Amino acid sequence: MLVTDMHVHSHFSSDSSEQPEAIIQTAISKGYSYVYFTDHHDMDFPVHPAAPLMDFQLDFDRYCRTLLDLREQYRSQIEVRLGVEQGICPETAAGLKALNDSYPFDFVIASSHLTSLEQGDPYYPEYYEGKSYVDAYREYFASEIENVRLTDSFDIYGHLDYAIRYCPDQSFVYRFEDYRDLLEVLLKLLVEKGKGIEINTSGINKIGFPHPHIETLKLYRQLGGEIITVGSDAHQKENIGSHFDKAEEQLRQIGFSYYTVFKERKPEFIRLS
């Protein structure tokens, strides 16, 4: 059994209404040693007219104050660790450091929800206009490469192939080989910089495999990658730890002996049982 879930959202994220205390209670009931909060912040996020409340701006002061108070309150039962999911794109990536250095984070996920601030959101059909789906996702991976070149201020890169879950054509089949060249560049860069990736189990329900695809996880391992966190990307307490048995099994099959948690931005390696 894993000791925690490294990717969880509460009502501090625009797309969640979950109470932090309910998350803590769930983590305690699951027997976790730590509970992580990784709420969304997407710098300069272009609010879409179809979803005016989704601005993904985090009130950092209130967020940190609330979680640090909860850390004290629950000290005898579970350790509350302060994380954040920073959405970045090439226009904003360089701004990450100043933000992350201003708060006492244990763990920073960098994620791509956008390839650019303009027409760069793969959630919406406009993103796919005038290009094939394969080109649309190649553009997504290329922007991740650019982000990693632009900043070191993160611990792991989140859900590496997240965009593919929003393909407007349900019959589209994702083939790792169509992106292998770009993924190799991306993963090599992450390994060189000492950065991790996650196995994000939210993909299992949505598209039948985790983010990223198992072949991408294998490639990260082959390239010498050792830092892997496990997260559900739960936006409701019911999804905390979802499909973790499967994730553990997949990591073992790939050849990982350890998974990683972070405290004060430093990795701690825990043996897969």
Ligand SMILES: [Zn+2]
């Ligand atoms: Zn995300």
Ligand SMILES: [Zn+2]
């Ligand atoms: Zn998330």
